[in-house]
Amino acid sequence: xxxxxIVIDMQNDFVDKALGTREAxxxxxxxxxxxxxxxxxxxxxxxxxxxxxxxYLNTPEGRALPVPHCIKGTFGWEIYEGLYIENxxxxxxxxxxxxxxxxxxxECVEIIGLCTDICVVSNALIIKATFPDAxxxxxxxxxxxxxxxxxxxxxTTMKMCQIEVL
Numbered sequence: 070x071x072x073x074x075i076v077i078d079m080q081n082d083f084v085d086k087a088l089g090t091r092e093a094x095x096x097x098x099x100x101x102x103x104x105x106x107x108x109x110x111x112x113x114x115x116x117x118x119x120x121x122x123x124x125y126l127n128t129p130e131g132r133a134l135p136v137p138h139c140i141k142g143t144f145g146w147e148i149y150e151g152l153y154i155e156n157x158x159x160x161x162x163x164x165x166x167x168x169x170x171x172x173x174x175x176e177c178v179e180i181i182g183l184c185t186d187i188c189v190v191s192n193a194l195i196i197k198a199t200f201p202d203a204x205x206x207x208x209x210x211x212x213x214x215x216x217x218x219x220x221x222x223x224x225t226t227m228k229m230c231q232i233e234v235l
Contacts, residue, residue, distance in 0.1 A: 077182030082145030092213035166191030181211035186219035
């Protein structure tokens with residue numbers, strides 16, 4: 070069975086810069102280990118990057134969250150040091166959920182990253198809706214939310230939608 074690890078938005082701005090949290094920093098060792106595990110087995114690893122333009126504050130998202138972050142080409146937009154592995158694909162997505170997953174052929178997908186309650190849950194639900202027969206898991210130890218409470222609420226939502234939460 071083809072296995073894919075999707076690493077959602079493990080970018081500087083979400084780990085320890087503009088929108089970083091201590092919970093995001095705390096998951097770094099587990100995230101590194103999970104990426105290494107997939108890479109050593111030769112499984113597919115895909116990274117996503119939240120990607121905004123200089124006009125972010127004038128967008129609907131920017132008006133709701135007026136904190137410039139993940140501006141394309143900036144340090145905050147880059148994948149956190151030590152996580153990216155050679156030859157892994159990077160998908161730049163302009164919003165919470167990536168809508169191009171349907172171009173793939175997923176059988177077994179594991180999702181990790183930031184933020185559980187925004188981009189992780191959005192992508193997990195899109196993938197579940199697009200590939201209803203695929204095995205989809207989320208490793209809760211490799212995710213962090215905006216708050217611990219919203220992290221747990223997102224995990225509950227994913228469980229209710231038949232996404233396995235480890």
